[in-house]
Amino acid sequence: MTLRLLRAWIAWLWSGWSAAAGLALLVAGWQLAAERLGPLLLPAPLDAFARLYSLLEAGVLWPEFLVTARRALAGFALALGIGCAAGVLAGISRAGALLARPLVTVLLGMPPIAWLVLALLWLGSGDGTPVFTVCAAALPVVFGATLQGMLTRDTALSAMARAFGLSWRLRVIEVELPHLLAWLFPAATTALGTSWKVAVMAELLTSSDGIGAALADARTQLDMTTALAWVLCVLLALLLVEYGLLEPVKRELERWREVAR
Amino acid sequence: MSLLRIRGFGHRYGARRALAPMDLTLERGESLAVLGPSGCGKSTLLQATAGLLEIGEGTIERGWQNLGMVFQEPRLLAWRSALDNIALGLKARGVRRRERRAAATALGTRLGLSAADLALYPAALSGGMRSRVALARALAIEPDLLLLDEPFAAIDIGLRHELEQWLLRECLRLGCTMLMITHSPREALRLADRLLVLGGQPGRPLLALQPALRATDRSERDVLALETALLADTGFRAAFGLPPDERVEATDRAPETAWFQHHCLATPAPDRQAC
Numbered sequence: 001m002t003l004r005l006l007r008a009w010i011a012w013l014w015s016g017w018s019a020a021a022g023l024a025l026l027v028a029g030w031q032l033a034a035e036r037l038g039p040l041l042l043p044a045p046l047d048a049f050a051r052l053y054s055l056l057e058a059g060v061l062w063p064e065f066l067v068t069a070r071r072a073l074a075g076f077a078l079a080l081g082i083g084c085a086a087g088v089l090a091g092i093s094r095a096g097a098l099l100a101r102p103l104v105t106v107l108l109g110m111p112p113i114a115w116l117v118l119a120l121l122w123l124g125s126g127d128g129t130p131v132f133t134v135c136a137a138a139l140p141v142v143f144g145a146t147l148q149g150m151l152t153r154d155t156a157l158s159a160m161a162r163a164f165g166l167s168w169r170l171r172v173i174e175v176e177l178p179h180l181l182a183w184l185f186p187a188a189t190t191a192l193g194t195s196w197k198v199a200v201m202a203e204l205l206t207s208s209d210g211i212g213a214a215l216a217d218a219r220t221q222l223d224m225t226t227a228l229a230w231v232l233c234v235l236l237a238l239l240l241v242e243y244g245l246l247e248p249v250k251r252e253l254e255r256w257r258e259v260a261r
Numbered sequence: 262m263s264l265l266r267i268r269g270f271g272h273r274y275g276a277r278r279a280l281a282p283m284d285l286t287l288e289r290g291e292s293l294a295v296l297g298p299s300g301c302g303k304s305t306l307l308q309a310t311a312g313l314l315e316i317g318e319g320t321i322e323r324g325w326q327n328l329g330m331v332f333q334e335p336r337l338l339a340w341r342s343a344l345d346n347i348a349l350g351l352k353a354r355g356v357r358r359r360e361r362r363a364a365a366t367a368l369g370t371r372l373g374l375s376a377a378d379l380a381l382y383p384a385a386l387s388g389g390m391r392s393r394v395a396l397a398r399a400l401a402i403e404p405d406l407l408l409l410d411e412p413f414a415a416i417d418i419g420l421r422h423e424l425e426q427w428l429l430r431e432c433l434r435l436g437c438t439m440l441m442i443t444h445s446p447r448e449a450l451r452l453a454d455r456l457l458v459l460g461g462q463p464g465r466p467l468l469a470l471q472p473a474l475r476a477t478d479r480s481e482r483d484v485l486a487l488e489t490a491l492l493a494d495t496g497f498r499a500a501f502g503l504p505p506d507e508r509v510e511a512t513d514r515a516p517e518t519a520w521f522q523h524h525c526l527a528t529p530a531p532d533r534q535a536c
Contacts, residue, residue: 178340
């Protein structure tokens with residue numbers, strides 16, 4: 001399994017040239033815009049990358065990055081845990097699902113900034129506020145997908161598994177979990193992206209450390225190059241996690257689906 | 262002890278009664294086909310036997326150790342290869358990976374599936390191959406009771422005949438008991454030693470038929486002759502709501518004299534003719 005995953009990962013990276021071409025186009029567009037607007041409004045991409053490198057060399061980048069990553073991932077992990085558990089519980093009973101559906105809509109519609117204000121009042125300016133806000137923003141996505149996965153379970157397959165004497169544990173592993181994962185994985189990918197964005201936003205408004213706080217500093221000093229360097233840092237981390245890790249794992253886990261297409 | 266003994270089992274879905282209380286006994290090594298029109302409670306009977314239905318009325322005594330089941334649709338795990346699907350029941354019984362894969366490969370090969378076919382996911386298999394995999398999955402566990410729920414209803418007659426013959430041979434080899442439900446008299450006559458016809462609303466046993474030859478001893482000619490006789494039988498026609506066949510010669514109307522031990526179990530629904 002590990003070897004197969006590794007092979008799939010390499011194959012996936014190799015197929016990433018088209019994505020790289022898309023990104024190169026984006027950078028080219030950025031360069032054009034920078035030439036027109038001037039370095040005060042929009043610094044050139046090369047300058048931003050150079051600043052990112054100098055931040056790395058100065059030893060500033062890693063500590064801030066790790067603080068943000070810690071908050072984003074803690075919030076995401078909480079959302080994943082609570083969202084999955086609540087989604088499964090709500091999906092077990094019809095009544096639970098009926099009660100939960102409007103709740104998902106309300107939670108999805110609640111702007112993260114509103115959570116942020118509440119969290120700031122409840123939890124102060126430590127790690128708690130960004131972690132809570134990230135969790136509150138990512139939770140409905142995970143919960144909604146898990147609930148939908150539970151509601152669309154194939155009862156015919158469950159009956160087959162029972163007829164063949166599969167234990168409760170084996171029924172979960174062989175029948176229920178693969179179906180649930182097919183729903184959960186795309187939602188988790190979206191939730192992870194949301195987590196990063198919300199963590200940076202929460203830090204920008206409430207914290208004295210992390211990438212968001214560094215962005216706020218750059219803003220007060222009107223340092224566009226540093227601001228863009230931090231934005232690049234967030235984007236690169238997101239791209240790396242999504243395309244370097246999540247996407248190949250998803251492809252491997254859902255290889256059976258590719259055949260059907 | 263009988264392998265299966267059903268006493269007074271009946272079932273309701275909400276307020277609607279699907280099956281009137283009935284008795285049924287199945288001895289070891291026997292094969293029984295339950296025939297009947299749609300909605301007569303055949304599937305209910307099979308599901309209750311498989312333990313997939315909560316029994317509210319009557320009792321079902323289960324004398325088997327190992328139950329295999331083939332459903333109307335293949336019901337394969339889309340995320341598992343054909344080989345792993347065949348081996349699923351073995352996995353549930355704690356057979357080690359290497360052994361269960363070897364057993365599944367051997368069985369799949371006997372059913373005409375190549376190693377390349379066995380490595381494929383169900384989505385990449387043809388309908389016929391999926392039916393083979395579903396059949397192999399049920400037989401891989403070497404069941405002492407095999408339940409068949411119209412397993413070959415959606416496949417072409419050539420493949421159906423091939424799979425029926427294969428199933429007969431495997432069942433004979435394993436000595437397994439078979440309970441099948443079907444709409445098709447021909448399929449029932451090819452595979453089952455005896456037939457039980459359900460009918461009416463709610464469904465109840467109307468006819469019990471015991472052809473002179475066992476299923477394994479019947480030639481295709483015997484099967485066709487039995488089918489003709491069965492389709493001419495007034496009780497059988499009434500159970501399916503078929504009008505009496507005027508073209509059938511009077512001498513053909515008593516199949517029990519030629520082919521069957523024939524028992525009329527109950528009066529059909531009031532709007533249908535008695536047997």
